[in-house]
Amino acid sequence: MFMITVEPDQRVVHYRDGRLIGVLEPGRYRRTRRSRYVPVDVRQQLTQTAPQEVLTSDGVTVKVSATVRWAVSDAAAYLQAANEPFSFVYLAVQVALRERLADVEVADLLGPARSGVTEALTAAAVAAGQPLGVAVAEVVIKDVIVPAELRNAYAEVITTRQRAQAQLEAARAETAALRSMANGAKLLDDHPALAMLRMIQAAPYGTKIVLGSVPAAEAAAEE
Known part of the structure; x- marks a missing residue:
């Protein structure tokens, strides 16, 4: 009797005769005839986008890269929805980055306003990944490279x-x-x-200080 073991950090998609039977959760299962088992890693991953040149609203060209934290949420959809599911998420992040930065000045991109950009990127990535079995936890801007003269x-x-x-x-x-x-x-x-x-x-130590009253004649004159 042949068995298959599914580890805690994976899911196994079960096919029989070319049809989807189901997704196996962690545990030990008996193998069946005419079946195919495809393991899928469901651990979180970090993927960095390549730096791309983006024009900000104040006309400054900057190079920006982002990092996507994601994991497989639906192993069956991840295998069947697209050949390279994460490539769609990657593209969505790149497009959202270009569109969002077109409304942001470079000073805001380097300051606290960056959080608004990351929220927009995360929303775009989540929407792109959901039908593909990809759960995006967050997208953060990793590097912002501005021209040397502007840095100075x-x-x-x-x-x-x-x-x-x-x-x-x-x-x-x-x-x-x-x-x-x-x-x-x-x-x-x-x-x-x-x-x-x-x-x-x-007064320094040892200094002699003389304290005297005002002479009587001076006091009388003052009166």
């Missing part, structure tokens, strides 16, 4: 922005220090005893 311009903008931020922080610190000194000076003017105490605390 962006680097200069970032450097200027950081330099301005540093100057602003230094100005804020200096303003805070001056405000603190002004408050301290006013406090000392209002409280002479505190000023004298501060002078004593600031």
